[in-house]
Amino acid sequence: MATGGRPLKGSIRVHGAKNAVLPLLAASILTDETVAVEDCPFISDVDAMTCLLSRMGAQVRREGRRIYVRAEDVVPAEDMGELCGAMRSSMFLVGALLARRGEVRVPLPGGCKIGDRPLDIHLDGMAKLGAEASVSAGEVRCRCARLKGADIVMRYPSVGATENLLLCAAVAEGRTRLINCAREPEIIALARALNAMGGRVRGEGSSVMTVDGVDKLHGATLVPNPDRIVAGTLILAAALLGGDVTVLGADKRDADSLLPYLPCMRISADGAGVRVVCDGGRMRAFEACTAPYPLLATDMQPQLFACALKARGVSRITETVFRNRFAHARQFEKLGAKIYLTGSTATIVGVDALRGAALKADDLRGGAGLCLAALAAEGESRIEGVEYIDRGYEGLEETLSLLGADIRRVRVDEK
Ligand code: EPU
Numbered sequence: 001m002a003t004g005g006r007p008l009k010g011s012i013r014v015h016g017a018k019n020a021v022l023p024l025l026a027a028s029i030l031t032d033e034t035v036a037v038e039d040c041p042f043i044s045d046v047d048a049m050t051c052l053l054s055r056m057g058a059q060v061r062r063e064g065r066r067i068y069v070r071a072e073d074v075v076p077a078e079d080m081g082e083l084c085g086a087m088r089s090s091m092f093l094v095g096a097l098l099a100r101r102g103e104v105r106v107p108l109p110g111g112c113k114i115g116d117r118p119l120d121i122h123l124d125g126m127a128k129l130g131a132e133a134s135v136s137a138g139e140v141r142c143r144c145a146r147l148k149g150a151d152i153v154m155r156y157p158s159v160g161a162t163e164n165l166l167l168c169a170a171v172a173e174g175r176t177r178l179i180n181c182a183r184e185p186e187i188i189a190l191a192r193a194l195n196a197m198g199g200r201v202r203g204e205g206s207s208v209m210t211v212d213g214v215d216k217l218h219g220a221t222l223v224p225n226p227d228r229i230v231a232g233t234l235i236l237a238a239a240l241l242g243g244d245v246t247v248l249g250a251d252k253r254d255a256d257s258l259l260p261y262l263p264c265m266r267i268s269a270d271g272a273g274v275r276v277v278c279d280g281g282r283m284r285a286f287e288a289c290t291a292p293y294p295l296l297a298t299d300m301q302p303q304l305f306a307c308a309l310k311a312r313g314v315s316r317i318t319e320t321v322f323r324n325r326f327a328h329a330r331q332f333e334k335l336g337a338k339i340y341l342t343g344s345t346a347t348i349v350g351v352d353a354l355r356g357a358a359l360k361a362d363d364l365r366g367g368a369g370l371c372l373a374a375l376a377a378e379g380e381s382r383i384e385g386v387e388y389i390d391r392g393y394e395g396l397e398e399t400l401s402l403l404g405a406d407i408r409r410v411r412v413d414e415k
Contacts, residue, residue, distance in 0.1 A: 033219030095164035242280015285313030302369025361385030
């Protein structure tokens with residue numbers, strides 16, 4: 001339940017990135033020694049991943065934000081289907097299990113409903129490394145006696161495929177080059193994690209990575225990058241609602257990447273974090289287009305969309321990464337927003353005011369966008385589908401209310 005109208009003030013520490021922690025947890029089964037993953041958020045996708053690891057036979061122990069994994073032996077379990085079906089990142093287990101065991105059959109990964117999410121780039125890359133890789137009867141099946149390094153040209157810089165292929169290449173025989181690979185900070189975190197485990201990955205953060213396979217990886221402490229999407233969500237919340245918010249642990253480059261759309265933000269940074277100050281007046285309309293890193297992250301699109309709803313003028317947002325990632329647009333309309341969808345472009349005619357409504361989240365980032373828009377609306381809104389938001393935000397409503405927003409979690413039967 002959210003009631004709009006309050007500016008935000010205060011400081012919040014951002015946790016390790018969901019999209020780094022999940023592949024790091026998968027990497028932890030590449031060795032039979034103990035691996036510690038630092039700064040893990042308390043979110044349901046991390047719970048699902050640790051549950052999958054346990055079901056496969058790994059010993060998993062959580063101490064606060066640190067998760068220890070010891071995978072002396074791991075085998076795909078019979079009861080993985082439901083959890084794999086709920087989460088795209090279960091796909092990392094394909095790469096990790098193929099690398100560790102030479103054979104894997106796991107149920108097809110699911111995830112947020114944000115458009116088609118094929119696996120061809122993952123499977124083509126694994127085939128280049130010598131694996132038989134296919135999808136049949138609702139399962140991903142891969143096998144290979146010994147993976148062999150190869151040059152892999154990726155037709156698109158897929159984040160997940162780059163991560164999966166890094167997991168495989170780390171222990172393949174010989175050298176692998178990943179060409180046109182993804183460059184996200186989460187890729188850098190995984191490359192560094194593999195190197196901490198004794199791997200030999202170079203070129204992380206650029207579009208060609210070289211991996212010299214090693215026979216064995218060892219235990220290590222793995223460190224994710226800070227969650228730039230959570231940080232970005234809070235930065236945009238401050239821009240939209242006005243206020244003075246410091247996101248501790250955030251990287252200034254992530255805030256700067258949002259500045260072209262919302263020049264009303266005053267951004268400063270010291271070693272501890274990023275401070276955003278905004279007067280909360282009506283913003284100017286903007287044009288934005290999502291694309292692979294370092295351009296605008298698709299995971300920020302719904303939150304940025306929320307900022308366009310009351311902007312002065314006509315904004316245009318084009319989604320090039322997941323073409324159907326606009327479910328939130330129909331919900332924004334319930335708040336009184338004026339939106340025209342044509343293919344993968346949304347045209348938003350800014351309105352003077354939004355009014356509270358009953359909303360329904362259909363995916364994680366869309367849900368965050370709904371929270372922001374509801375807080376910018378007059379009166380009360382109810383947002384259903386909070387379980388999607390819980391996949392990637394550690395109590396988003398608590399974070400926002402700590403900053404002064406009027407938002408709280410209610411039970412379904414509560415008025
Ligand atoms: N694609 C293919 N074939 C493939 C793989 C991808 O066509 O084999 C397409 C996808 O359909 C999509 C585009 O390539 O159109 C980008 O997909 P990518 O593989 O880069 O995304 P992902 O690995 O499935 C990760 C994040 C997403 C984030 C995207 C893009 C994780 C667990 N998920 O997904 O995060 O939106 O990269 O940055 O890392 C989220 O956190 O809410 C989320 C959806």
